[in-house]
Amino acid sequence: MTNEARTPWVRLAKRDAMDPRKAWAIRLGSILIALLLGMIPVFITGNNPIAAYGTIIKGALGRPIYIKQTVKIAIPLLGCALAIAPCFKMRFWNIGAEGQITAGAIAASYFALYWYQKVPSTLLLLIMFVSAAVAGGIWGLIPAFFKAKWNTNETLFTLMMNYIIIGIVAWLQGGPWEGRKGSQIIPMFDQSARLPEVFGVHIGWIIVLVMVVLMHIYMNFTKHGYEIAVIGDSENTARYAGMNVGRIMMRTMFLSGAISGIVGFIVVSGANHTLYRGVANGVGFTSITVAWLSQLNSFAMIVISMILAILTKGASKLQTELKVPMSISSIVTGILLFCMLSSEFFINYQLIFRQKKSEEVCR
Amino acid sequence: MSSLIALLVASVTFGTVLMYGTLGEILTEKSGNLNLGVEGIMYMGGAFGLAGAFTYEKAVGVAASNGFVAIVIAVVTAFAAGAIASLIYGFITITLRANQNVTGLALTIFGTGVGQFTGEFMRVREGGYVALSNHLKGAFTFQIFPSFLRDIPVIGRILFSHNAFFYIAIALAVAMHFFFQKTKTGMYLRSVGESPSTADAAGINITKYKYLATIIGGGISAIGGMVYITTTAGCVWNHEGLSGVGWLAVALVIFCMWRPLNAIWGSILFGALMIMYLRVRVAFIPTEIYKILPYIVTVVVLVFSSMRNNKEKQPPASLGVNYFREER
Numbered sequence: 001m002t003n004e005a006r007t008p009w010v011r012l013a014k015r016d017a018m019d020p021r022k023a024w025a026i027r028l029g030s031i032l033i034a035l036l037l038g039m040i041p042v043f044i045t046g047n048n049p050i051a052a053y054g055t056i057i058k059g060a061l062g063r064p065i066y067i068k069q070t071v072k073i074a075i076p077l078l079g080c081a082l083a084i085a086p087c088f089k090m091r092f093w094n095i096g097a098e099g100q101i102t103a104g105a106i107a108a109s110y111f112a113l114y115w116y117q118k119v120p121s122t123l124l125l126l127i128m129f130v131s132a133a134v135a136g137g138i139w140g141l142i143p144a145f146f147k148a149k150w151n152t153n154e155t156l157f158t159l160m161m162n163y164i165i166i167g168i169v170a171w172l173q174g175g176p177w178e179g180r181k182g183s184q185i186i187p188m189f190d191q192s193a194r195l196p197e198v199f200g201v202h203i204g205w206i207i208v209l210v211m212v213v214l215m216h217i218y219m220n221f222t223k224h225g226y227e228i229a230v231i232g233d234s235e236n237t238a239r240y241a242g243m244n245v246g247r248i249m250m251r252t253m254f255l256s257g258a259i260s261g262i263v264g265f266i267v268v269s270g271a272n273h274t275l276y277r278g279v280a281n282g283v284g285f286t287s288i289t290v291a292w293l294s295q296l297n298s299f300a301m302i303v304i305s306m307i308l309a310i311l312t313k314g315a316s317k318l319q320t321e322l323k324v325p326m327s328i329s330s331i332v333t334g335i336l337l338f339c340m341l342s343s344e345f346f347i348n349y350q351l352i353f354r355q356k357k358s359e360e361v362c363r
Numbered sequence: 364m365s366s367l368i369a370l371l372v373a374s375v376t377f378g379t380v381l382m383y384g385t386l387g388e389i390l391t392e393k394s395g396n397l398n399l400g401v402e403g404i405m406y407m408g409g410a411f412g413l414a415g416a417f418t419y420e421k422a423v424g425v426a427a428s429n430g431f432v433a434i435v436i437a438v439v440t441a442f443a444a445g446a447i448a449s450l451i452y453g454f455i456t457i458t459l460r461a462n463q464n465v466t467g468l469a470l471t472i473f474g475t476g477v478g479q480f481t482g483e484f485m486r487v488r489e490g491g492y493v494a495l496s497n498h499l500k501g502a503f504t505f506q507i508f509p510s511f512l513r514d515i516p517v518i519g520r521i522l523f524s525h526n527a528f529f530y531i532a533i534a535l536a537v538a539m540h541f542f543f544q545k546t547k548t549g550m551y552l553r554s555v556g557e558s559p560s561t562a563d564a565a566g567i568n569i570t571k572y573k574y575l576a577t578i579i580g581g582g583i584s585a586i587g588g589m590v591y592i593t594t595t596a597g598c599v600w601n602h603e604g605l606s607g608v609g610w611l612a613v614a615l616v617i618f619c620m621w622r623p624l625n626a627i628w629g630s631i632l633f634g635a636l637m638i639m640y641l642r643v644r645v646a647f648i649p650t651e652i653y654k655i656l657p658y659i660v661t662v663v664v665l666v667f668s669s670m671r672n673n674k675e676k677q678p679p680a681s682l683g684v685n686y687f688r689e690e691r
Binding site: 012168286 | 399403451455459460461462464465466468469470471472473474475476477479480483484487607610613614617649651652654655658659661662665666669670687689
């Protein structure tokens with residue numbers, strides 16, 4: 001048996017670090033492929049895919065009012081992606097952002113509903129901001145505590161916490177916080193509990209942009225950020241280096257939950273002006289896509305959250321105009337993630353094909 | 364007494380849905396693949412299973428449709444949908460070695476999207492309402508045992524009054540138990556999940572085992588979604604009711620300690636928790652709080668199962684870790 005017959009036709013090897021520009025080119029290519037694949041369901045419904053993307057763009061950016069609405073969708077996505085980034089960097093699979101947003105929203109709503117006559121507007125908003133952060137943080141801290149102490153599965157724990165807190169909102173809606181009896185609706189906030197607007201969009205966009213910069217600094221230039229990165233690479237290395245992994249985990253999750261809680265405050269105070277069970281509206285999940293597609297890079301998240309917001313806003317237009325179900329946006333989001341995950345393979349590994357024997361002799 | 368039996372029967376109906384989801388995920392996880400996409404898989408199974416039966420009924424006409432054929436078609440389409448979804452997951456994690464957690468989440472987002480899209484699209488195309496005829500609805504909930512068995516007091520209703528899917532699920536659980544414990548292939552599969560490098564050195568084709576377990580497991584989970592739509596939801600697309608079921612199935616796998624036989628009673632127990640707010644009224648607990656009971660119990664279960672330190676009750680050792688032969 002010759003040596004050639006034993007070598008497999010193709011094999012894999014780990015690649016050394018790839019030129020970052022080339023890596024981003026591959027990622028961009030994978031996003032384009034994903035958008036192409038996303039056309040398939042549109043095609044199945046009997047519509048022209050190119051026209052459909054046209055409708056999406058028009059529906060999301062066609063008029064100033066549309067742009068404002070799209071930005072309003074992007075704000076919580078971006079904020080929440082910032083919250084998820086440190087957890088995922090640490091390989092702590094927090095899929096409970098949905099619940100942490102809701103927890104923050106509940107806390108903010110409490111003060112908005114019952115304190116608006118007691119304190120001036122600015123102070124009220126500040127109290128809402130802080131209480132939302134604390135509530136979201138605590139809701140994130142609970143699973144982290146059990147993970148740190150007994151290595152409890154955090155994916156399922158954080159997820160179950162979503163259902164629990166959303167159930168609590170449903171109870172508040174029909175129970176203690178209900179406005180008119182039997183309406184199942186919590187009353188609208190007083191004007192003093194609403195976020196002011198800048199350029200026609202509530203100032204939530206300024207808050208999240210500030211957080212983008214802060215998060216970038218936190219992750220790249222602080223000791224905390226470094227510890228998170230080490231744990232993400234190898235928990236054992238972190239332990240040998242003397243880091244208290246459990247404590248770092250809890251600290252990071254509190255921070256993450258707090259940011260999600262702030263997002264909850266922004267949503268109730270800036271966009272909805274009330275609280276209802278769907279307050280998080282899937283943002284916690286979509287923002288996972290944002291965080292991962294941008295490779296946990298804070299600035300890339302601004303672009304990606306806008307792309308997904310355009311997709312979401314445009315999809316509702318698609319439903320009303322072309323009768324393509326709105327869930328097309330989830331399908332495209334899923335495909336985007338699939339393609340992004342696949343592209344990492346071509347960045348991290350190289351395929352080595354079997355060479356002809358004669359060539360090897362020549363060498 | 365009779366209300367207790369009614370509760371039990373209803374728990375079994377819902378528990379059957381969970382049982383398929385759990386059994387499928389157990390098979391997948393035994394190969395070392397943690398597929399968090401069960402939620403999406405079950406959505407797809409539900410939507411495509413209903414679409415399959417609906418298309419069949421439309422094609423042959425209500426009068427000529429046969430209940431048994433409709434069930435077979437629904438099972439096959441649901442299984443195929445789940446298998447294809449898991450194939451995507453398998454390709455990205457096994458061949459392309461991407462992170463299993465994120466890929467599973469992506470599959471959940473994708474699958475719930477595809478399921479909803481299919482359900483909605485059918486609704487729009489059929490002008491507002493997609494439902495099977497009563498004739499086929501009856502076939503899906505048909506009680507397979509003869510009436511003299513069902514009429515036995517107490518035992519009759521508890522043991523013999525369920526639809527065929529429940530008994531098939533029990534048979535599946537028992538078959539899986541024997542497969543893991545007594546057959547060579549089953550033990551090979553377990554070895555792949557425990558220590559892929561050892562299995563690889565012993566000449567077991569890791570890739571083949573992982574792919575097959577993931578695809579078949581996904582198909583089984585998807586049948587659960589179909590069973591939900593055709594029994595509990597009354598053959599109408601209902602995404603609200605299906606939401607969270609797939610995740611409960613993933614949690615149940617931990618609760619059952621990766622053992623198919625435990626899945627039988629575990630699923631029925633969680634089935635009971637899911638429907639209790641409808642059947643057993645407790646005066647001082649508001650309904651909305653009552654509804655979150657299964658999730659609270661899940662959290663408690665997760666915490667307690669992580670606290671016990673028993674060698675026998677651990678997940679497959681390589682769960683969630685991709686195998687790369689060249690990496691030692």
